Amino acid sequence: MSTSSALAQKRSLRNFLGRIKGVVLIFLAAIYLYSLANNLEAFSPPGQLGPAFWPKVSLLLLMAGCLIKVAELWREGNQKIVLEEKAPSLPPVNVSRLIIMICLVIFSVIGMDFLGFLLANFLFLVFFMSITGVKKKVSLLLISLFGTILLLYLFVKIVYLPLPRGQGIFNDLTIYFYRLLHLI
């Protein structure tokens, strides 16, 4: 009985340590940034609080928040031992799809700069919709193509927003398509 209780306590301690990982990381980041804020003290005019004061206040508040959060998690953990802990009710996530979606968002930002908005957005739409479940290839291509063209007309032609055209050959390619679509 006592062995199982000790095991449960050990498990709950491990669980608690796992849950505070993120908070500890934020706390350490706050300490590092606080030390950087100390360097700003040199710019304070005599008799004034100076530019370091407010960031330091926010970072102290952040550290206090972390300590309160740890206390809350500790209390929550203790209550759960008493109440026979139930599994957290977060809906399950498709991790691989999430990682690909995040990569696609990052790709679209890099792509906007390098390939230009036209090409990067078309590719982003194709891959994003395909990874999130649009099965029909024809619809996928048509929605991506006409969606991109519609956005270009809206933002380049009507709003005069100079969306990135890409670099090197991709810049030439974008200009070619812009001419083809009578955007310039």
Added chain:
Amino acid sequence: MTGQLELLWTGLINTFDPLNFAMILIGLMIGVLAGALPGITMLNAIVLVLPFTYLMGIVPSLLLMIGIYCGGVFGGSITGILFNIPGDPMNVPTTWEGYKLNKKGFVSKALGMAIMTSALGGFFSALIMTLASPPFAKIALSFSTCEYFSVVFLGLASVVVIGTRSLGSALISLSIGIFLGTIGMDDIYGIPRFAFGSRIMETGINFITVLIGLFAIGEVLDQLSLQGKESGEPSTRLRPKTELPRFGEIWALRSTILRGLGVGVIIGAIPGAGATVASFVSYGVEKQFSKHPEKFGTGCWEGLVASETAINGSTGGAMIPLLTLGIPGSGATAVMLGAFLLHGVQPGPLLFTKTPESVYTIFVGMLICNLIMILTGLFTARFFSELMRVPENILGAFIITFCLIGAFALRNDMADVWFMAIFGILGYFMRRYGLPIPPLILGVILGPLAESYFLTTMIGEANNIWVFFRRPVSASLLILSLAIFIWPLMSSFWEKRK
């Protein structure tokens, strides 16, 4: 009084200016659609149109956002009533009753009652806003930086406590927001802070990129990463209809409507509280007043009406601190504050003396907006039922594209797009790990204001912190802030002792 009537008349004429009127109509339609569409909230829609407001003046921009705000809070009830899926947390009480009414066969009437009582709540709260804001602004004119700091402090304190379950999480989120607001060139001393030698960081993080990223991108990633979202199927094939209630039916619920309106306006005016708190409090108050509290949760008209009136009632309330003090009362008004600042206008009491015509156009626009909402709701019912058939994954992809363009449009700079993407990913993890997003947003917006008011006061008063407690308004606000902060800690301590 005559001057006020003249301004109201000018406001009425300005509201019917084709551009302004079109913005109200477009805003209402976008709002109702956004509220009804799964995965998009009213706040997402307001954030998404923000970059477009660059092209307009401040009045049409605000009217567009007000339209979305009023339409969006109603739109969220539709999915609640039809499918038991509240569009927003504020629509949860509506869902409790509305879905049960739907199951009882009153779906059309429940939709009609929701739109009518939303419109009534919104209209009368806009009327209260019109009457209460000018005298409130006159009082606010006598405020110094000392009082302004205390008001901002109250806003920051309330956002930590109200509407979040964990004080620690809210405090972490808020202080991260305040810290992000300090990055870049310091306004008072002209020193770059935490720029790490980067030119982009020296200009500071544009709070619009934080808003767009955290709300829109984070939401899309959160929705589409869930298991079972890979089918690409539309969320529904139903076509909702609306049937407006008769005058007698509304009259029979007049006390409920009045109570809901009162709760909505008061809670809406408290910085940080917003429509969600108003909706739940109003539902609870109505249950206390009801002769049949046991009927709540089984499909009760009073519960539906109380929640709906309070939700839209909070819209006018939330506009009072925004317009008179420059303090947002909710997430939506925080974005509207962003629109003001984008146009180089600082909302506050001076707005009433410098550009009263604009303020009164916003007042009248909001009144008209709530009236038109009834017609728009009926008219768009058929249209949005079609859009509800668009699969979430296609919508999600286009939302991300709009965000990328919106971030780029801020300064035609890819750095903003990078910031937005980073905050989008951060927004996903914040959602996933239960860190509330609104405190971070308000920290980014209110933090720099608080710093500026605090340091200006300190420079003028030779670092004497007691000046905040010597002035009665400032002292009362600070004591109220401390009480708001200490209350949850004390109540949890008492509960533990019991």
